Structure formats: C-alpha cells, structure tokens
Amino acid sequence: MAALLRLKCGVAAMPIHSTKAFEVGDWLKTFSFGARRSSDDDSVVAFLQDLSRAILKHKEARAFPDLMTFGYFCRKASIAKVRAALSDLHNRSGWGTVIHIAPSNIPVNFAFSLLMGMVAGNSNIVRMPTRAFAQMELMVRLFDEVAAQPQHAGFGSETAFVQSDRDSPQLNALIAQAQGLVVWGGDSTVERFRSLPKHPRCVEAYFPNRVSSALLSAQAVLEIEETALLSLCLNFYNDTYLVDQNACSSPNLIFWQGNQSQCEAARNRFWDALDQYLGKTYELDPVARIERSLNVMALADASQGAVQVDSNYEDIWRLTDDTLRTQKLRFGMFLEVDIKDLEQIPPMLRKNEQTLTTFGVDPETVFDTLKSNLSGIDRIVPVGRALDMGLDWDGRQMLSLFSRKTQVG
Amino acid sequence: MLVDDLNDLTNHHKSHCKLYADYVASMFPKGQAEQLADIPFLPVRAFKEFTLKSVPDDAVYKTMRSSGTSGQFSQIFLDKQTALSQTRALAESFADYFGKGRFPMLVIDSESTVKDRLKFSARTAAINGFSMFSNKRCFALKDDMTLDLESIRTFLAVNSGKRIFVFGFTFLIWSTFIQELKRRKQTLPLENAFFLHGGGWKKLEAEKVSNDAFREAIHETTGSSSVHNYYGMVEQTGTIFIECEKGHLHAARQGAALARDPRTHKALDHGVTGLLQVFSSIQGSYPGHSLLTEDIGRTYAGSSCGCGRGGTIVEIDGRLAQAEVRGCSDAYP
Numbered sequence: 001m002a003a004l005l006r007l008k009c010g011v012a013a014m015p016i017h018s019t020k021a022f023e024v025g026d027w028l029k030t031f032s033f034g035a036r037r038s039s040d041d042d043s044v045v046a047f048l049q050d051l052s053r054a055i056l057k058h059k060e061a062r063a064f065p066d067l068m069t070f071g072y073f074c075r076k077a078s079i080a081k082v083r084a085a086l087s088d089l090h091n092r093s094g095w096g097t098v099i100h101i102a103p104s105n106i107p108v109n110f111a112f113s114l115l116m117g118m119v120a121g122n123s124n125i126v127r128m129p130t131r132a133f134a135q136m137e138l139m140v141r142l143f144d145e146v147a148a149q150p151q152h153a154g155f156g157s158e159t160a161f162v163q164s165d166r167d168s169p170q171l172n173a174l175i176a177q178a179q180g181l182v183v184w185g186g187d188s189t190v191e192r193f194r195s196l197p198k199h200p201r202c203v204e205a206y207f208p209n210r211v212s213s214a215l216l217s218a219q220a221v222l223e224i225e226e227t228a229l230l231s232l233c234l235n236f237y238n239d240t241y242l243v244d245q246n247a248c249s250s251p252n253l254i255f256w257q258g259n260q261s262q263c264e265a266a267r268n269r270f271w272d273a274l275d276q277y278l279g280k281t282y283e284l285d286p287v288a289r290i291e292r293s294l295n296v297m298a299l300a301d302a303s304q305g306a307v308q309v310d311s312n313y314e315d316i317w318r319l320t321d322d323t324l325r326t327q328k329l330r331f332g333m334f335l336e337v338d339i340k341d342l343e344q345i346p347p348m349l350r351k352n353e354q355t356l357t358t359f360g361v362d363p364e365t366v367f368d369t370l371k372s373n374l375s376g377i378d379r380i381v382p383v384g385r386a387l388d389m390g391l392d393w394d395g396r397q398m399l400s401l402f403s404r405k406t407q408v409g
Numbered sequence: 410m411l412v413d414d415l416n417d418l419t420n421h422h423k424s425h426c427k428l429y430a431d432y433v434a435s436m437f438p439k440g441q442a443e444q445l446a447d448i449p450f451l452p453v454r455a456f457k458e459f460t461l462k463s464v465p466d467d468a469v470y471k472t473m474r475s476s477g478t479s480g481q482f483s484q485i486f487l488d489k490q491t492a493l494s495q496t497r498a499l500a501e502s503f504a505d506y507f508g509k510g511r512f513p514m515l516v517i518d519s520e521s522t523v524k525d526r527l528k529f530s531a532r533t534a535a536i537n538g539f540s541m542f543s544n545k546r547c548f549a550l551k552d553d554m555t556l557d558l559e560s561i562r563t564f565l566a567v568n569s570g571k572r573i574f575v576f577g578f579t580f581l582i583w584s585t586f587i588q589e590l591k592r593r594k595q596t597l598p599l600e601n602a603f604f605l606h607g608g609g610w611k612k613l614e615a616e617k618v619s620n621d622a623f624r625e626a627i628h629e630t631t632g633s634s635s636v637h638n639y640y641g642m643v644e645q646t647g648t649i650f651i652e653c654e655k656g657h658l659h660a661a662r663q664g665a666a667l668a669r670d671p672r673t674h675k676a677l678d679h680g681v682t683g684l685l686q687v688f689s690s691i692q693g694s695y696p697g698h699s700l701l702t703e704d705i706g707r708t709y710a711g712s713s714c715g716c717g718r719g720g721t722i723v724e725i726d727g728r729l730a731q732a733e734v735r736g737c738s739d740a741y742p
Contacts, residue, residue, distance in 0.1 A: 286671035286684065286729050287703065290452045297432045297459060304427070306434035314673060 016128055016140055016161040023170045032157045034179065035123040036094035039403045040083070044118055047152045048074040054142045061142075064135035066108045073389065074115065082119060082391050085399065092403040094121030095203055096179030099171075101193060102126060103184040106247065107133035112389050113182050114159070119391070120402040122180060123158035127171065130163060172196055180402055183207065203402060207248075207394055210354035214239070214251035214383060215345065218258030218266035220360020229269070232359060233277040235384025239357055241282050241315070242387070245330045249355040249379070249386040252329035254336045255345060257361065263338040275313040282315055284331060292317065292331040302327050326350055342366060346373035354394065355379040357386050411665055414690035415448050415698055416441055422696035425463035429696040445667055446676035450686055450699040453483075453644050462486035464694045475531045475643040483644055486695045494691040495647030496541065502661045503542055505718070506637060506651050507603055513568040514543030515561065515602070517577025517586045519550040532578055534643055535607065539576050549577075549586060556589045565598060572601050575631075578608035579638065583618060583626075590630040599631035605651075607639040611727055620656065640704075640725055644697050648689040650723050653716040657709070660720035663690045666708050667721075669701065671729070679709050685723060703729040 017027045037044065055061050055071030062068065072078065083089055098117040102110030110126050117124040128136065140161050147156040164171045175181060175196050180203045183193045190208040198204065214236070224232065240250045256263040284292070296317075299307045303324060310318040319335045325348065329335060337348055342365075345356075356377055358366055363380040370377060378395040381388070391398045419442070423430040429451070437449040455461060462469065470492055473485040487495070516536055523533050540546060547564035551557045565573070577586070582604070590596065604627060613623065624636045640658050641649030648664035660666055667676055668683035677683045685704045692698045709722040 283672075289671070289674070290454065290701070290703065293436065293452055294455055294458055296435050297428065297455060300431035300435055301428055301459065304431070306431045309435055 015144065016137070016163055019163045019165055019168075022162040022164045023168060025170060027160060027162070030157055031125070031160050032123055032154075033177070034096045035154075035158045036096050036179075037121040038090075039086070039092035039094065039119070039121040039399075040089045041121060043152070043154075044121070045076055045079050045083075047146065047155050048079055048115070048118070049076040050146045050149070050152065051143060052076075054146050055139070058138070058142060060138055061135070064107075064138070066106075067111075067135040067139055069389070070108050070111050070115075070139070073112070079119060082399065085391070085397070086403075088405060091408060092121070092405050094123070094179075095201075095402065095404055096122060097177075098122040098124050098180030098182060098203075098402060099175055099178045100124060100126045101181075101183040101185065101189070102129055104129035104131055106243070107135050108139060109184060110136065111139050113184065116391055116393075116398045117180070117182070117402060118155075118159075120399050122402060125160045125162060125174065125178070128161055128163050178202060180204070182402075205393070205396060205398065205401060208352070210248035210352050210378075210394065211253070211350050212249045212251045212355040212357070212386060213253035213255060213349070213353065214357045215255040215257060215342075215359070215361055215366065216266065216270065216383075217360025218256050218262040221266040221270050222262065229273050230277070232270070232383065233274045235359075235382075236274060237277060237281070238384055239386035241278065241332065244284065244288055245332055247387055250330075251355070251357055251386065252334055253325050253348070253350075254334050255348070256336060256338045257340070257342070258338070259340065260338065267336065271313060271316055271318070275316055278313075278315045284315060288331050292333065295328065295330065295333060299324055299327050322348065342369040346370060346375045349375050349377065351376065353377050355381065355386050357381055357383045359383040411663075411688065411690055412442060412445060412448070414663075415445070415688055418690065418693065418696075418698040419449055421693065422463045422698070426461055426696050428459060429461055429463070445665055445688060448688070448699045450701045451696060453642065453700045453702050456483035456485060456644055456695075456697070460484065461697075462695045464488045468694070473534060473643050473646065475534070485644055485646070485697065488694040491692060491694040494693070498647040498661055498663050498691050499538065499649065500541070502649060502651055503539075506653075507542075507574070507605075511542055511544040512574035513564070513571055514540060514546045514574045514576060515549055515564065515599075516540075516546055517549045517575065517582045517606075519552050519554055520548040521552045531643055532608070534646075535578075536576065538646065539574075539605065542574060550581075554581075554585055556585060556593075558593070558595065561597065570601075572603065573599060575599065575602050575604045575633070577606055579606045579610060579623070580608065580612040582606050583613055583616075583623060587623075587626045587630055591626070595630075597631050599633045602631065602633045603635035603637065604633060605637050605639060607641060607649075609728070610725070614727065640723060642687075642700075642702070644700055645687055645689045645692065647691055648687075650720070653714065653718055655714055655716050657714045657716070657722045658724070659711055659714070659716075659718045659722055661689075662720065664688055665721045666723045668706065668708055671705075674701070680707055682707050682726065684729070685725070705729060 021027060052071050052074035055067060100110065100113040102113060110128055114124050114126050146152055175198060177199055179199060182205050183190055184207045187208045190206045243250060245252060256267060258266065296307055296309055308320060315332045317333045322337055325335050339345060353376055358380065367380050423433060433449045439447060442448045468488045469486045470489045471487045473487060475483045518536060523536050547560060549557060549561050627636050628634050638652040639649050648661040650658040650660055652658050665688040667686050668681060669676055669686055671684050682705060685702045685706050687702060688699050690698060704725055705727055706723055706725040711719040711721050714722060
C-alpha cells in the first residue's frame with residue numbers, strides 16, 4: 001500500500017540551484033521540506049524505472065559507463081531486489097528530508113546517494129560537486145524530465161539539487177532541521193559535518209576516506225589459461241585503473257599468497273599481462289602522471305629516505321616496503337606483500353581498510369579466517385567487483401538506516 | 410658548460426636538501442648527467458606540495474609565492490646569494506634586448522596590485538621584479554582596473570623624448586589598454602617605447618588574438634613596434650625567455666629548455682611537442698635548477714633563429730588542462 005504521507009503542490013523543474021540561488025532560498029518555496037513516503041511506495045519504483053529508461057536510451061549517456069551503470073541499477077527488477085532485502089518494508093517509511101553531501105570527484109556518486117534516500121522513502125536535498133561533470137548534468141536533466149511527467153507528480157518538489165559554498169549558512173541551517181544527513185568526503189570534511197548542530201532525531205551516515213586491498217592466489221594465477229588471465233586483468237582494471245585507482249574500494253595493497261617462487265612467477269605473469277592490457281586501453285592524464293611522481297616524493301618524505309619503486313612497466317609502479325602501506329598510493333601504484341597463509345593478512349590491514357578483493361581464494365574462506373581477528377573490513381568480494389554499488393555501504397544497510405520502522409501489534 | 414653547472418647544482422641540492430636527495434635517489438638512479446636530458450627534474454608543482462630548500466632557515470632572505478589555480482601556492486626560498494644571482498641574470502638578459510640603464514616605466518596594471526599584500530601574486534612579483542629597470546613608474550590603470558588616460562598623458566608629457574618601458578600582463582595590455590584605447594578612439598605617443606609582456610596567451614587565444622594581431626594593435630594605438638613577449642615563472646626567477654626581433658623566445662645565457670613526452674616523460678627532439686622542462690644554473694637556495702613544467706610546447710636550437718642569440722628557443726602552446734581526478738578520496742572541495 002503506497003501512501004503519500006505529505007504532499008505540497010510542487011513544480012517539477014529543478015535544475016541545479018546555483019550557490020547564490022541556494023543561499024537566497026527561493027527554491028525552498030517549492031521544496032516539500034520534511035516530505036516522506038512509505039518505503040513500499042510503488043510510485044518510487046515506477047519513477048526510477050522511467051528514469052532508468054530515460055538514461056539507458058539516451059544517446060549521450062552511452063559515453064558514460066558510470067551513468068549507464070546507474071541507469072541499470074534503477075531498473076524495476078534491480079530496485080525490487082534491493083527492497084527485498086528488507087522483509088518489513090511495508091512497516092517502514094522515510095524519515096523526512098535527507099541532505100546528501102556528495103563527493104566532488106566521483107561524478108555519479110550523488111545519484112546513488114539520492115537513490116538510496118528515495119527508495120527508503122525520503123525527500124532529498126543533494127549538495128552537488130562544485131566541479132561540473134557532463135554526466136552529472138545529464139543525469140539531473142533526465143531526472144527533471146521524468147519528474148515533469150504528470151504521473152510522477154511530487155518527486156520534483158521532493159528533490160533538490162544544489163550547490164553551495166563550503167561554509168554556507170543556508171546549508172548549516174538546513175542541516176539543523178533535516179531528518180537525515182549523508183556525508184561523503186575526507187576525514188576533515190566528516191569531522192566538520194559531525195560537529196554541526198542537528199535535529200535531535202537526525203539519522204546520520206558518514207563515509208570518510210577508506211583504503212582497499214586485493215588477495216591473489218599465486219597458484220591460481222599461474223594455473224589459469226590465457227583467456228582467464230585476460231579476464232582477470234579486465235576485472236582488476238575495472239577495480240583500479242578505470243577510476244585511476246582513486247576510489248576508496250580500489251586496491252593499492254596486493255597480497256600474493258604462495259611460496260616465494262610461486263609468488264615471483266605469478267607476479268611476473270600477472271603484471272606482464274596487465275601491462276599489455278593497459279597498453280591498449282589505458283591513458284593516464286598527464287597531470288595525474290605528474291602527481292604520481294609527486295606521490296613518490298610524498299613517500300620519500302614519509303619514510304625519510306629513498307623509495308624503491310619498480311617502474312619497469314609504464315603504468316604499473318610497484319613498491320615492496322610494507323611500512324609505506326598507510327601512505328596514499330594511486331594512479332597505478334601498488335604495494336606488494338607475499339604471504340604464505342591468510343593469518344598474515346590482518347596485521348597488514350590498515351585502520352580504514354574497506355574492501356578486500358580476492359582471486360583464487362573463496363571470499364567465504366577469507367572471511368572465516370579474518371572473522372576471528374575482527375578486522376575492520378566491510379567487504380570481501382571477487383576481483384572485478386570492488387566498485388559495485390549496492391545499498392550496503394561501509395558496513396551499513398542504508399535502506400534500513402534511512403527508513404523508520406513502525407512496530408505494529 | 411651549462412650541463413656541468415647543473416650537475417654541480419644537483420649535487421649541491423642532494424647534499425643540502427634531504428627530500429630532494431631522496432626523491433632523486435628514488436626516481437633517477439643514474440649518476441652524473443652527460444647531457445641536459447639526463448639531469449634529474451622536479452615537477453614544478455612540487456613546490457606547491459612540499460617544502461624544498463637547500464639553505465638553513467636563518468639563511469632564507471626572501472620567500473617567493475605564486476598562487477595556483479587550486480588555491481595552493483608555490484613557496485620558493487631565496488637566500489641573499491640566489492636573489493642576487495637572479496637579479497644579475499635578469500639584468501643581463503634585459504640589457505641584451507633593451508640596453509643598459511633605467512627607463513620611465515609604464516605599468517599596465519593598478520597600483521593596488523603591488524600595494525595590497527593580500528593580493529600578492531605572480532603579477533605582483535613580476536611588476537616588482539622588472540621595476541628595477543625603472544627610474545620612475547606610472548600605473549596605467551586605476552584601482553578598479555579602468556584606464557587612467559589622464560595620468561598616462563601627464564607621465565608621457567613629463568618624460569617626453571625618453572624611451573619608455575611599457576610592462577604588463579599580456580591579457581591586461583590587450584583588454585584594458587589596447588582595446589580600451591581603440592574603444593575611446595585614442596592613441597598614445599609611444600613610438601619610442603618598448604613593450605615587455607608575459608603571463609600567457611590563454612585568454613587571448615580564447616579571443617582568437619594572435620601574436621601578430623597583438624603587435625599590430627599595439628603599433629596602431631601607440632606607434633611602437635618594439636613588442637617582446639617573455640616566458641618565465643616564479644619557480645625560476647631570473648632566467649626568463651624573451652622574444653627576439655624575429656619573434657622567438659630565447660633562453661637566458663644561464664638557462665635552457667627541452668620538451669618531454671607527456672606520457673613517458675622521455676626527452677623529445679627539437680620541434681616535437683611535449684611538456685616543457687626548463688633549466689636554470691643560478692638557483693642555489695632551493696632545488697629549482699631543473700623543472701618539469703605543465704606548459705605544452707616545443708624547443709628549437711637558438712642558432713636556427715638568425716637574431717644572433719644562442720639561447721634555446723621555446724614555443725608555448727598553453728598549459729595542461731587540470732586533470733579530472735576520478736575517485737572518492739577527499740571529496741569535499
């Protein structure tokens with residue numbers, strides 16, 4: 001049973017409100033602050049289905065794999081799967097208005113954050129990245145088009161895309177009233193938003209910096225056929241180079257499991273194959289290349305000494321000094337650690353470890369081993385799925401967190 | 410030999426700046442360089458992210474800053490000796506092009522640009538630096554950046570008959586001076602003047618203004634046909650590239666340049682486009698003698714020009730676009 005709990009008459013067109021317009025606040029007149037829906041409201045599913053269609057059939061959208069992924073995620077079947085994770089969905093509804101502070105450098109992350117808010121039944125204010133990404137603007141345009149259709153009345157006034165200054169008084173004031181807050185950003189950003197005054201019952205989720213690693217079985221890498229090796233490279237690429245190894249879930253610490261000679265041989269086989277694959281598909285931005293060199297300077301600075309960097313492959317730079325694992329490694333820099341058994345992993349993990357991707361080792365087996373160590377890992381998934389987006393984020397079930405359950409009977 | 414001087418500087422900085430030494434050991438395991446291309450280099454933005462100096466704190470005589478687009482700024486530490494070498498090198502280049510002595514200087518900027526300490530920028534540094542070739546200055550723009558024609562005319566009347574040194578940023582000369590004179594249908598008696606301008610063509614390119622059109626417009630509005638562009642950066646003050654009569658930007662006697670492949674950072678031959686690396690044999694207090702810039706261009710042998718100057722020629726196309734960094738680490742701008 002879908003019921004709109006509160007609805008003001010709203011207009012549907014809402015481009016991204018500029019920093020100035022956001023501060024002036026006229027947009028708030030047409031925004032249904034506090035509006036919420038039942039979590040099982042099927043009109044949300046219908047809206048997302050139409051949004052999915054609009055994205056997937058749009059010619060320009062095809063140029064953006066990240067936007068296409070989002071488009072697929074919005075499909076009816078996919079949302080049904082997400083909703084099925086909560087058996088008590090019919091007893092749930094949104095909390096009200098959730099404010100999302102989107103990260104400035106993953107273009108469609110804001111869309112996933114918004115989607116989570118919508119599916120739970122909330123109205124949403126999304127603070128967009130200051131930098132204009134083409135796929136971001138396209139997504140907002142398509143959202144507006146779908147929201148303007150009469151059968152989707154309501155979603156326009158329940159959604160606002162805004163830009164604001166870092167210390168915007170308007171943003172702070174809205175956060176003080178909002179029923180929910182989602183913050184993506186670095187540790188200092190998280191700290192700033194945590195310290196702001198909130199509604200007493202505000203539901204909050206913070207996503208600070210995280211790091212990730214990969215576990216490769218040397219034996220498995222040595223035994224696979226060429227085609228399987230190629231698909232391993234493709235999967236590894238999708239986890240790392242696709243986003244310049246810059247996502248929280250992109251591994252930069254690589255565990256090779258096996259004896260020394262196995263590890264050595266597997267390493268050579270894997271990196272050789274990846275190097276060939278990269279040669280055909282990958283182009284690191286020249287500025288990022290310069291930044292990569294400066295990363296080495298940062299490593300030298302941190303370790304107060306010269307750094308052993310194996311840069312024989314153009315786009316794969318490898319380190320072996322495991323004291324450097326807490327440093328920022330990106331743009332194709334990997335720290336390799338050889339291990340004989342899985343028990344050697346936990347002491348090497350970093351405090352903010354998020355995802356461990358595995359190849360040749362079953363994630364369940366790894367989990368069982370790590371479980372007793374209670375390491376902080378949130379996800380153990382096969383290589384190739386590091387960047388998959390569901391509604392479990394950093395150890396939280398977002399749909400459950402951002403909906404309220406009414407206990408009945 | 411320049412290479413020997415640069416090798417000496419590499420060794421000097423290695424023994425006086427630990428971070429530089431560690432970086433060079435990490436990235437350039439080769440020993441002594443036999444040619445320019447083998448000299449270790451730092452990305453110019455290293456000075457934005459790290460403190461790099463080869464003198465003790467109490468020997469720092471002046472800290473130069475340049476603001477960057479991302480809000481970070483370079484910090485360049487100068488001791489007395491380096492500051493002096495910079496002044497001398499600049500004076501030598503300047504005299505080579507414009508003769509010795511000091512000139513009445515018409516600055517195409519506002520006085521507030523150099524007065525307001527908060528606005529300190531590459532522009533301020535350049536105006537102050539080149540002011541050593543002036544015996545008096547006139548600022549051509551009011552604080553609101555509009556043309557102060559009255560002050561200019563008074564200044565020119567007082568200095569009538571003298572050679573005037575007109576200095577400013579390329580885009581400001583174009584937009585606030587030349588275009589404004591045209592709009593007001595005015596001309597100025599600057600037949601005897603020489604123009605020195607720098608700061609990049611990016612904004613002019615957007616307006617499709619070529620170097621030739623720029624010179625032509627200056628001639629039209631002021632009568633001057635001595636117009637010289639320069640290329641330089643606060644990270645290598647003193648050794649700048651100045652445009653000769655034939656339109657080529659030559660390196661100073663203490664400088665040189667080469668281009669590198671933006672992808673592999675391998676050195677390129679003359680005439681091949683890449684990232685420019687600039688050399689300067691006078692930077693002793695900080696490791697700035699060999700820098701990889703983010704400017705795109707080519708080099709040519711100085712001897713190919715025919716103006717008689719031997720310094721390497723650079724041709725600048727523009728700056729690398731800021732990378733679109735993908736990822737979710739530290740996100741909030």
